[in-house]
Every structure is written in C-alpha cells, then in structure tokens.
Amino acid sequence: MTMLKGVNKQILEVTNTESPYFEKIIFFVRSSSPVRDSEKLKEEAEKISCNTALKPPKSKITKEKIFSFIAMSGLGALAGCALCFIINDFIL
Known part of the structure; x- marks a missing residue:
C-alpha cells in the first residue's frame, strides 16, 4: 500500500488486492477529511x-x-455390484 501526494489531492494506492479481477485500487482522499493520519487512512x-x-x-x-x-454415479454403482459378485463367487 502506497501513500502518494498528487497535485491537488492526497492519493492512496492499494496494490495487494487479493482479487482475481483487480491489480490495484486507487483511493482519492477528500480534502475536507478530518483524518490526516496516513496509518488511519491505510x-x-x-x-x-x-x-x-x-x-x-x-x-x-x-x-x-x-x-x-x-x-x-451409475457406472460406479454397477462396478461396485460387479465386484461384489466376483468376490462372492471366489468365496463360495
């Protein structure tokens, strides 16, 4: 995350978005914002x-x-039944 100072505005750039769609997010800080602490803004x-x-x-x-x-699923069930019959024939 980077804090930048533009010509007229303070800009906050988030580069680690953890999103498959977005590479970075840019926030423009309001000039009327009472908060000027960069950590709070981040x-x-x-x-x-x-x-x-x-x-x-x-x-x-x-x-x-x-x-x-x-x-x-049907093929799996049929294979299971066939295996049961084969094992049953060997045991008896």
Whole structure:
C-alpha cells in the first residue's frame, strides 16, 4: 500500500488486492477529511477493499454436467455390484 501526494489531492494506492479481477485500487482522499493520519487512512482503505472484494463466480451447472454426474454415479454403482459378485463367487 502506497501513500502518494498528487497535485491537488492526497492519493492512496492499494496494490495487494487479493482479487482475481483487480491489480490495484486507487483511493482519492477528500480534502475536507478530518483524518490526516496516513496509518488511519491505510486501515480504512484495507477495510473497504476487503469488504468489497468479490470471489470468482461459480461455474454454472449445465445439463451436460448433470448427465455426466448421473452417468458416472451409475457406472460406479454397477462396478461396485460387479465386484461384489466376483468376490462372492471366489468365496463360495
């Protein structure tokens, strides 16, 4: 996090956003702001950037994925039954 002084405004730049979408966030500090302590401004910027960070969107469940899941589950169940029959034949 970097504190910069612009021509007319004080600027706070957050470079560690921990977001898959954003590389950095730039905050422009109000000139009427009663707080001039850079540590307090950094804390507030971190709080805002953490609260507004979004997680990557979940992938949509399509009909193809549902069919694939059902097919794989059915094949797994059939393989389990076949294994039971094979083991049962060896034991008896």
